[in-house]
Amino acid sequence: MEPSLTRPTRWRPSLPWSLMFLLLCPVTVVGAQDLRQPTPQTHVLADVRIVPAPGEVIDSGHVVMRDGVIQAVGSDIDIPADARIHRFERADGDAPVTVYPGLIEPHWVIDTEPTDGGSDEPPEPPAGRHPLIRPDARIAAAHWPEDRIDALRRAGFTTAVLAPSHGLLRGSGVVTNLGEGGLSGNVIDPRFGQFASFDERMGRRQFPSSLMGAVALVRQTFSDAQWQSQARAAWALNPAQPRPEWFEGLDALDSAINGGTPLVFDSEDVLDTLRILEFVQFDEARLAIVGHGHEYQRLSELERHDDVVHIVPLDFPTTPDVEDENDRNVSLAALRHWHRAPDNPHIMHQSGLPTMLSSHGMGQPTDFLKNLAKAVERGLDPDAALAMVTTEPADWLALSDRAGRIAPGMMANLLVVEGELITEEPIISDVWIDGQRFELASIEPPSVDPVGTWALTLGMGAMGDVEAQLVLTGTPTDLGGTLTVMGNESPLNDARVSDDQVTARLDSARFGGSGTITLKLTISGDSARGNGTGPFGEFTLRGQRRVAAASPQMTAAQTRSTQEAQ
Template identity: 30%
Template sequence: MHRFRSNPWPLSLFGVATMLLVAGAIAGFSIPRGEFTATAAPPTTRPVDGLRQHDPDVFALTGARIVVAPGRVIEQGTVVLRGDMIEAVGADIAIPPDARVIDLSGKTIYPGLIDAFSEVSIGDDDANRGAPHWNPHIVPQRRVAGRYQADKSLNEKLRSQGITLRLAVPSGGILKGTSAIVATGGDANDQAIVKSDVAQHIRLTVSRGSREQYPNSPMGAVALARQTMYDADWFGDAWQAWKASSSASRPENNDALAALSQWRDGDGLVVIDAINELYALRADDFAREFKLNAVLRGSGNEYRRLDAIRETGRPVLVPVAFPKAPNVATPEAARQATLESLMHWELAPENPARLQAAGIRIAICTHGLADVGSFLKSVRQAVERGLSADDALRALTQTPAELYGIADRTGTVEAGKLANLLVTDSDLFGEKSKVLETWVLGQRHEHTRDPLFDVRGQWNLKLAPKPSQGGDIELKIAGELSKLEGTSRPLAAKSNGKSKKPADDEAGDKLKQVGLRDARFSALVEAKPWGHTGIAQLSLVLLDDENSDLQGLGVITWPDGSQSRIEATRQSNTDEKSEAATSDDKDSADKQ
């Protein structure tokens, strides 16, 4: 140290020069221009502050049951993820030395689900910019890819349902614009767009709120859409004629008609909204008139005209927004319930199964759901009402991937495809199955984390100082680990200072807001048995000792603000613990 201080100036120059050379070498030569290492983060156009960092993002998901695709299952295997891609899948594959191993024994891996249709609001500015169409309902030049803004809250809900990609569709309009396939990874836009300009979207009617100007009826909407398609044909021919002959008059610019040119004569995918079963037939007539490669976005009513819809030969994007039961709680309400509404409530959950049985190609979507958090519940209802699990999975993975031209990148758990996965604790379509985690473009998103400890059973809590009455506390904790419940009651003090067990017929008070996160247990306890008025707050940090019962240390805060320290011990061989284990064994047997 003294030697450095005695001659700092020359050394500082040397040190700075050395650091600059090293930094330059790392920044400029660690990755050759135009090349990217397999473990590097996705390439970015943003400048990097300081040294460029290349953290390895390689994972090996081991020991899991892998549903590669509908009907293809590896009972116990490994999936290796590198960056945002799947590197390897198999029952007996070598784990890369740089991989972080995640044990998923007892879990099941599925391909990430694809929401086949969900509308997003991207504004109406395109109706007034550039050279728009004269009618504001005609905005085919709108592009979700250019306006998309990731919604963090919505993406969290979608991921909780296993959805890793969705077709984001512009809302509003008759000729609505083009959709994009977007990832549900978070709130960042720079990695969200997976494929741009997937399909042009058409709605052959107008919404109720937009009927103050032409068109203001379904008939007018169809007429305007047809006229626009014919105008687009003329527009394309006029520009070709002008380019071929300098003597021809130069046509005017029109962004809307120019945007439609690439969707003519079946050159691109078109999705037409069918707001009921009759609109599905109208949409087919429209598509045939202009030779469109069309897919129908269904309404859930297709079972009413199943044969006619099958004859169209069109795939159908099927919503699972099933109706609630009609209100028949009172005679007056029952009289308002029509036979049609009762029949639709009964038959709507069978719609996906009936379409599939009729040989119609289907993809399932969230469209129409008031809460996308109920998506899997609705899909499971469809499975319960006749749709096979394999067909349901295909309608959520392979079929939308094929329709939207991304089957080479997603839809199955195979090497070379995007690292989009979901992990469940059992069969995805089982009633009690839980989505534990979702992987989106190689990023892990956990939804249900297994607790470090199973706290169920009977606990004795020793208090210091003890309250004025009631003595120590006995807790009984039961229920599922994700939804614990329990009771509390006082342990009366003996004359020698030790606590005695209360009589079995003494009813305990129900615990409130029981929580378990990692090693911390908390609950609200009724404080009246201990001489207080109100609710006490209990907090324990759990300690695992292999040589003794599960223990914990913490505090209880009484309603007056005073506290008592706690030493907690779970009692071994309790009836409650045995019942919990028996219940778990029964649940496990039911799942198998």
């Protein structure tokens, strides 16, 4: 990240955080020319195989990233002098390391259920409005699904549409990258789409209690929205008449009706899809249907609406339990769908209907690429498969000039893969998002117990050293704790041990920045060494354990050495 000389108002000047801010970001005060950032923001993936876009391959070349943006890609380009060069060692006979564009998840639902403070009851909607009608709702920073982002990255996604979960008309979503730093650090389009569904009911015999009631409510709401804009326009032209009643929030539907933003309808099954196709009859609307994997069953009906975009999930059914001859409680319909489901992406592609693939409905996206490989095995063209998760969603999101391919000017969202991406067990070694590297090393069982109080020194390069205290509590498999710098204490959001390495993450808000601070420490007895990253740049870490907490898993030797240290 560039020193933010031009935007000093991003930082809150109030004490005591400003003290930390001065220490960590002296460049804003001292002047950028005088100091070098400790880490280059220019990276090169050198001598790699590159798939810059579906259907294109560069057998050996470089990808140059600068400040989160791809600067150059190809086999015949110069490596900038200030770049940090990443090379990947491969043994003879190993598949080459291949760099792919980061994948785009077009529909990732996050929990936006409204709650009224501590109570379980949802808050009262505005007068005259139904609680399931929330077209003006938006995704807020507090909705950021921090604990689910890592799983998406591991599945190869670098960009996603976060969709709201609650209501019949659910409001808008966001288009966002999946790096660190929460919503504010990642958002690309803060207001995208209008999300809708017929699959929500009111409890206790309140309207709507049925599917047909839900449809009627949504129909009346769209009608009200259209009436409202017409009525307001008439009143603006001729104020000498009673002012029309105002329905709060319904104006948010206008852009979905007139095609300013997509209308994204969540469909439960084939009949729901047909219902939605029949329901949405606005001339200008850009309808997208989030499907269910059964699209092949009534395909000819879908083909009558060839301008509708389909977001098709890859949650193929598991093999039915048929082992016990006397207890085969599985219908022919279920058997058939189990058998046919992996054909669905290929069938959709053959139909020519605009189709994107999604991990929606999979709970965890872990098997996404495995299922994509299965679809390819069933005949889906591999280039089309890659397009359905890169260039197609980029087009739909109007991000063709920024995402979905590896080309100069695109966001530096990349996957480094050992071999091919679309295989049963792809090995994604790194994910790069906005030019920031996420190493997806697998987690090893803990070989050390880091619980205790650590005195750490943060080496900020030319800016000098900062003293900090890291308190780790719990057990090696269930770590928690705090980081204290200059008297400001912040809880750790996440802390884990893999072999002898401790990784801890925390929100940097307490220290004046916006984003996540990551600490990585290698433990050896009571010594620790490592490095960290944060919104201010990278830094080194070194320190000693001062106090060991009583832990049942601690060895006697460790306890003794800790006591000696005291």
